[in-house]
Amino acid sequence: MRLRLPRSLLSRNIALLVALVALSQICSLAVLLHFVQRPRIERASIIFADYVKLLDTTLASMPPAEGRAAAARLETRNTAPPQAPAEMHPSLADFFRTWQRDVFVEALQRHLPPDLLVRWEASHDNAEPAANGEAAQERLWIRLHAAGEPIWVALPMTADARASGITTALILSAALALLAVFTGYLLQRHINQPLRKLARAARRVSAGETPPPLPTNGPTEIAQVSLAFNQMTEALKQAEATRALMLAGVSHDIRTPLTKLRLAIAMALPRGSNDALVASSESYLDQIDTILQQFMDYAGSGERETLQSGDLNTLVGQLVADFAGLGHEFDFDEGELPVFAFRPVAVMRLLMNLMQNAVNYGRTGLTIRTWRDGETACVIVADRGNGIRADELERLKSPFSRGANARTHSGGSGLGLAIVERIARLHGGSLTFRDREGGGLEAVVRLPLHPPSAGQNGASHTPRA
Template sequence: MSVVPRSLFARNVLLLVALVAVSQVCALAVLLHFIQTPRIERAAATFASYIETLDGVLRSAPPGAMQLDVRRELPAAASVRPDASRLRFYQTYQRETFIESLRHHLPADMPVRWQSADTSDDGQQRLWIRIHVSGEPRWMALPVPEAAHDDGLATALLLSLALGALAVATAYLIQRHLNRPLEHLADAARRVSAGDDPGTLPTNGPTEIAQVSDAFNRMTSALAEAEATRALMLAGISHDIRTPMTKLRLAMTMSAVPSKDAAFAASAEGYLEQIDGILQQFMDYAGSGAKETPIVGDLNALIANLAADFAGLGHEFALSLGDIRTFAFRPISMMRMLMNLMQNAVLYGVQGLEVRTWTDASANAACIVIADRGKGLGTHDPESLKQPFKRGGGEGQPKGTGLGLAIVERIARLHGGTFDLRAREGGGVEATIVLPIRASTGETQG
């Protein structure tokens, strides 16, 4: 499982946060190494020279000449290194750097020890240094006030963090501004895939986004022109083919063929009907209801009416219709989709015909299953059968164009849904359609 977010927005924000954090750490490292450390070392060197001078004066002074607070023995609480604190890491760093530098500049017979505030009598931090009073080694305590460590770095760090947070917030707003036209582009692409008019995208944003929007507008314009050309061509084909077919039927009716050769007349009429059906299927596949306006309807009522029509033809479907509230769909396209699946069940399944519906509350979708107890899919891939001109019928099966399931797939996608074909448990085939429920016609189907 990748820890990197998938969205460009989240990735950019995460990258900006990381860059700000790295820049702050680098700035702190530069500050400590090139500014603070040399300052502390210079202060330690100066302090060491003062201590050596004082040691030289006290070493030669007669006993009792100077009254100093010195001790023969070092307090047990004094230690070589200061106590480390993660919360006050900079103070710890200052102390350790100062003491190490002080030891470096003082002679070996003048060791340095540290005593924390919680172990001293007066609650004050102390720096213990061994000096020589009248030639005798003594420990001298130098109180170190807490204020000596406060040089404003904590305030500087807080200000730096605040500036970093401001930079991240600014980057967030900039990325949101850049993402908005991308969201509009994605929404327009979904509308195009659903067969709707996406409108014209604005091209007044950043140059790169404007170029993408302009290219998308040109693409949708070209698609609309191609769709208009296709519709005109299909209308012309339908008219040009059906006109001579009608004349041929009329000529056969008026001729002496039906009375002399009824079998030939019936066969010719059957071929004409088959040609007309194939032509209609091509028209249905090319159109698939993309320009049909969705209206609120009762899906269960539509299924019940279709089942009644099939029952009148001698094909009974067992209905198990669940509770599905009315929602917006394209009624003619929906009827065509359901009829194609029910006709397939009748032609290829023959028995065990069944239609089930229910509502998937978690996905807010209407589910439809049309099933049969026929020979099943056999060795055919269900996905390949949904492609145009792919047929699953074997020897002795009904003939067709192979566009029925392709039309179902296209209409399901037009409604923003899915279409699945799989083998039914116990034999046969199940066709499952899942359609998102829209409350009104004003909502985009996509």
């Protein structure tokens, strides 16, 4: 099974920090137990063993009557006490308590003679209270010799054999680990804030806006990225101003001689002298003007236009009426659409290009339909032509791409569908094609009811082409 790593930088850094803290805590605990706690227990067991051997020697050297009297003053028993049961699922604190107990008993047994046995009797939570009212405690039983007979004596337990200090150390260590993780989380969130601002600014640039400059007073690495982004947006802004000036110059410098050329033809060839030549010349001039307009439309594609709330069905109805006046009847299937924000001139250009393509290449079965699909307004322009297939039209959305049947319509430059695609993407929408059931083609435009670059109440913004 493939390990799935966290995707975000925040979650990855937190996971790495948790792993490093956990590893450091485990290593620290291993060092504490092996090099600190175990030597302490060993030293305590040696001292305790000396006391036990001294007590055993003292009881064994007494006369039998005095030995039995001395043993009676201690807590003794003649039979072996029950062995402490092994805990099936000990808690973390119980684990270290039992570990210290086992280490202490094992070390004590090593430093005692073989006939002096050691056994630990563990009390339970429900143990009967002692006679003096105190709760029953764990006891250490050692087999000694008194009056020549073996007896089991309960001896007091040293503090080194208990887990009082280690439990506190574990709690403190866990608290410090949580504090380190929480501090790392806050630091990473602080680092991620400029990254989120950078992502939002990049989305605004892709939507055609010019975002305000990003702050450059954060960490050095983030500040360098923000500074580079600010320089990029400034360069794009200057390029847009240069392009706008160039487009204005091209429009003026080319259309002015075209107008003069039309006038010169009209003056050089009086009406009736050579009507075929005049018509052919004017047709070529119209084609040049159309191509020039397509270049201008593609270069602009509505980025400078402000979003406005409007009724898409009303706009479509006006275009259907205009085409009907030119002799091209479209069946309009009007769906229910709410008023939403879009660029009316750009969307009108989008629909006109699609409808003109349907007239040029479809000719029959012209249909346009609107409907709402969730948070998206949809428009279909369909025809019953037998021209280019839908999968071929996807290629023609690239600029300057023309189909095989475009030679019969020489008034364009291969930018019509590219303009439609660009306007749709400007609104956060899409343009797709599909084969129409029963023959023909359908161009499907989807526009979001809440465009990504729409401001409050359709407020304008400074766009980028």
